[in-house]
Amino acid sequence: QETIKIGVTQPLTGAFAASGNYVAQGARIAEDEINAAGGVLGKKIQLVIEDSKSNPTEAVATVEKLIVRDKVPAIMGAWSSTLTLAVMPKLQEYKVPMVVETSSSGKITTSGNPYIFRISPTSEMEAVAFKPLVPKLAIKKADFLNTNNDFGIGSAAEYSKMLKAQGVAIGVMETMDPKATDFSAQLTRIKASGGDTLFVTTAVEQLTLILKQAKELQLNTRIVSTGGSNSPDQLITQAGEAANGSFHTVFFPPWFPEVVTNPEPAKRYMDEWKKRGHEPGGLTEGFRGYDGIHVIVEAIKIAGKAEPAAIKDALWKTKIKGIYGNIEFVKQGPAGSESGQNAPSIYLVKIDGGKVVKSGL
Amino acid sequence: MSRAVTLAWVAFLFTLPLWMTDLYILHVLIVAGIFIIAAMSLNLLLGYTGQLSLGHVAFFGIGAYVSSLVSLGFEIHVFDVPISLAPKPVWFSMILAVIFAGLCGYMIGKISFKVRGAYFVIVSVSFAEVTRLVALNWIELTQGPMALNNIPFLKLWLPGIGDIDVLGKVPNYYLVLVVAVVTYVIIRRLVNSRAGRAMIALRENEPLATSVGIDVTRFLVLATVVSASLAGLAGAVYAHYVRIVDPDVFLFIYTVTMVIMVVTGGKGTLAGPIVGGLIFGLLPEVVRSFEVKPEIQWVVYGVLMILVVYFLPEGIVPALRDAWRRVRARSGAPPADPAAVAAGATPAEARP
Amino acid sequence: MSIRFGGLTAVEDMTFEVREGEVLSLIGPNGAGKTSAFNAITGYITPSSGTITYRGTPLAGLKSDRIAGHGVVRTFQKTSVFNGLPVLDNVLIGLHRRARQHPLAIMLGLPGVRRDEARLRDLAWEILDLVALRPRANEVAAALSYGELRLLEVAIALAAEPTLLLLDEPVSGMNPAETGAFMSLIARIRASGITILLVEHDMKMVMGVSDRVVCLNQGKIIADGPPAAIQQDPQVIRAYLGERYVRARG
Amino acid sequence: MLVVEGLVCRYGKVEAVRDLSMRVARGELVTLIGANGAGKTTSLKAISGLLTPAAGKITFDGEDITRASARRVLELGIAHCPEGRRVFPFMTVRENLEMGCFLRRDAAAIADDMDRLFARFPILAERRDQTAGTLSGGEQQMLAISRALMSRPKLVLFDEPSLGLAPNLVERTFEIIEGIRRDGVTVVMVEQNAFAALELSDRSYVLEQGRVTLTGTGRELLENPHVRAAYLGA
């Protein structure tokens, strides 16, 4: 029986391996769920998942392979902003649409690539959502520590812009290589700067280390992680006591599923995740893949055929009740070649006493 | 005879895109070809001068970055003084890339005059690491880990054909093939000359080489400059083919790949890097078709490498050549080397 | 000239002259500083003080390859050839100085380069004839017997067009018969107008081929004169030759 | 004491020693002479356990050492002073000598032996803390001989001990070897300096292409016309 192939490019190895694998696991759940319900257009779907090795050039190679060799009509990817930005020209070259499930950099949807449909929030959306919390947390002086890639730089830029507008002083803005493991030099400088809040933007592995090392250096500022790839559960198990008192933005709070817009798919997804024995810490990432595949399949259904151009047009009409909220795309970027952007919900949680709690703000 | 074989091969490769329509296979061949060019250039250092350079990828990466940056244009601030460059045509940026890589080679050549052996290994690794870290951290210029994206493709004007966009598989395939042939010819001429012999002499016995008047620095520098320029050219071709470069082009594993190609093929032989490059350029694709986990593919790759070294320590090409000699000797044909006949070589048993 | 290694003085205020066209032997006990003197003359070490002049050009401080460029070429005490290469290629490398090929011309494949290569090959065969290694031309050097290796060493040095050839213990390890053959080679080299500076412990060889002998001890020259006189010199006998040698000579 | 029968040694396909037999009695000084490449070094290596012979049998004091390790051979009392000096270049003279008695544990006796050797070779005493690689050729040779003696062997194999030595030292070396023999140590020596070697030796073997072609007392061989022509240059 013929199948409809859907391409997925994710970092399954390398610096972002953990998150990339979670997204892929979420996508598999969606695949099985859809096929169990009879597939789409009478055919089963088949995910072709390629590993971008956390590297932009490899990411381009995976997209090239997915399109040229596997002839997929639509792709989901590519986790980090840098990887997504890297593959975007290929989408334009081969005219294949891609649903972006994680990346946050503003550039992705404003650079005039009409093949991009993003379901995750931008850094700017996040920063705006954070704005009311600034007076509540009484932030006076903020420091930044972020990876030196699109994700980290974009987030730091948006947050610092927002904070400055709120009259908050900006201390030091430190960066780190996505593969670094020792941050003592940066943290020593941050300590010397004397801010009350440290905004950290990176993947969960580095975040764990930063929390631990901050503790070792007696850095007593409040730590807020942004970007939503912070997996608080994993932080609790791996950073232990050092995680207490830190704040984290997330886009899906599995600890209190009752607050999300569409509890139904959230519950289905969480049950299946647990059933498959996946890492509970991955729940906050896996849902992105789950939603992404559902969006593409819905678009195929609307298009009535599995062809890139039709799917691209159909994505504009796609509306689903996802875990990200009610997903639909609005136009962003230069007129005539807009990209699609969804407006998902954003949550701030706190780790307290080894548990994730609502931030209470 | 060997010349005829070479020409036949080249002719075969030139006609390949006419019947090979699977673009993906062309893609694999292009990438393998680019690596073969880099490996051939490495062979000049590794195989002929005996300088174990483990930083060769630096020249490749520098070529890629320089060509990309010049063709994309940039604006940077050095101590708050803005420096900017408008985008230049790709043929021009590629020439600059070759020159710049050659200059870096000149620098490294001067250093390698001072340190040898294991020390040079580390200096070359360090050089590559430093270039990688600069590419990673000089974000204003290189975009750091965000990669240089949307690199323009090469536009050429050829007499009789007119303008060509080197975009897509077939034109890039021919570009790589032409560059590879040119590289091969340059290296062959070099090694069969006084310059090549001087390099070999340095490899074999340096004090003796200097005692007969060979200027070590000069020939090491010559070898590194030529080698670096060719690697830079390969890098530039690569950049305008994949149209994205990120600091990972400087990763050590790529140098390793080149070294493996050279050594398994047979270092210090002209055909070695080509044979090795074809094997280790295509092997990952072959292993990939077995639908196993990528880790297992790599484990197999590593084990194969060890086996090649065990069973063909000199490399594949010398091993084949010896086997060929043996076959000819058994079939009673005259010795393969005409010079030996001319010299009236006596069989070993008959010597006084 | 003086040479010091740290606190140790290997060669102290040594002065001697090699005359055009002669064979001068440098003898002396082990560790007297003969090889060190060679190393200094050919630029492998820099003398701590003093001057070395060859046909009016100061050599001290020059790099080895430049010194070779002035026609001063040496062999090494430990057998030293290009082991992995055929004998012919060994000599071709030696011919480096006589080649006329610009790197650019090589890469462009100009016809001049090809002509030059042919000329070099002819020269190489000539030199192999001189040392009688023609039959072994296509063997790798590593396959040669010890005596042949020492001949090849000389061939490589000769290829570099020396006007002054320095030989460091060329016949050590050879038996008397092989030494005899080597002596006649020296005669041939000398006949072609090359000056020779020889270090050797084989007295039969030294006495047989030298015009003049200089004897060193602990870095200083203790005697200088024709072979016959040196053999009689009591200082030389005490420091170097030993009683048995004198007894053997009668 | 040492008996070699039908020894065959190969390097790959090259037969370096083919069917070599010889015997050495206790207290004897036996020399091997032969052209370059005749297989002398190879034979010594086979005896001392550096090479495993392809065929043949070697016994020492009745014990079969054909396939014994170098360590075992040394333990039985055979020391080998190798061709080409082979001192440890980055160790000092003293450390080299200490390596010579690696298997011995009698510190006091070792110190005595070392003093005695230093008295014999004053230049080594002078250079005792210099690294061996920087010694002159002759100095290295003296060091190598001394090192071989440090194990208090019953039998020493010398491979061209006079190579590269000044005439007076050649003389001294031969005196030392005679002295060693007088102390009751058996000596097997390979030499190019055939005159001196034959004069010194009790018996001698002439090797040609891996075989013994002639044997006799030193005197006999000195007068043999073939030996005179081929090895004495007379």
Place this chain on the structure above:
Amino acid sequence: MDQLLQHALNALILGGTYALLGIGLTLIFGIMRVVNFTHGELYAFGAYMMYMWVMLIGANFVVSIALAMALGVLLGAGIEILLLRRLRGADIDTTMLVMIGAWIAMQNTEQLVWTGVAKSIDSPFPPAPLVMGGVSVSWTRLFVFVVAVALIAATWLLIQKTRLGKAMRATFQDRESAALMGVRIDRVHTATFAIGSGLAAAAGALLGPVFVVYPTIGDLASLKAFAIVILGGLGSIPGATIGGFILAFMEELGAGYVSSGYRDAMGFLLIIVILLVKPTGLFARKERIG
């Protein structure tokens, strides 16, 4: 001022493990002349063993370090016997290639066994750091430093003072002569490689709990170890020790006062500069020619 002191303290602590890493490599690289690309993998192996014992089996922390090191010694011995023994006498490039092959195979095996997801190891020391005036250091790091220094001293004594050490040095200067002195060559080779590997594994076991463990941690460790060895001069244990500390100081101060992005570049730049000024490294020995 506090900031400078804190940087210096960080560097000192880091330098201890760098030195350990360097010594392990200098034994193998400097003495055996094997460019040991598996060094980083042995480091990773040590770290994963630590993870296994502490986190999966629940063994005592200190015992786990000893176990990880012992397993590193065994693995090293295995590699030597299996891969290097038959390459005795081969040139440096040949052994290097085999080691590269082994490196690729080992790293991917690790990836297969442990997956790419980073693991972290709990340490039994209190999370609150030791505070001295304005500077602080975590107990775990302090412990790591002390153990590292002890291992360095032990290795130095082993090489200089024991018969095994002397045999090792002799073997790698002239294998045949060493055999003639009664040294068991094969054992010395295996022992050297095993000890070097054990030290790498120890470094991994010590640093695993400080950082996180993932399959490619060995790569940077390898590069740094090479850098340290070259800084100090091949085969020199004091050189490697001092090289380790120099590298740590350069990195920490470079990151603190120049730019954290160029942290790793500092060390490599330093190497290039040092080798240009003193091509043989800081502590080197010479051979004579002629």
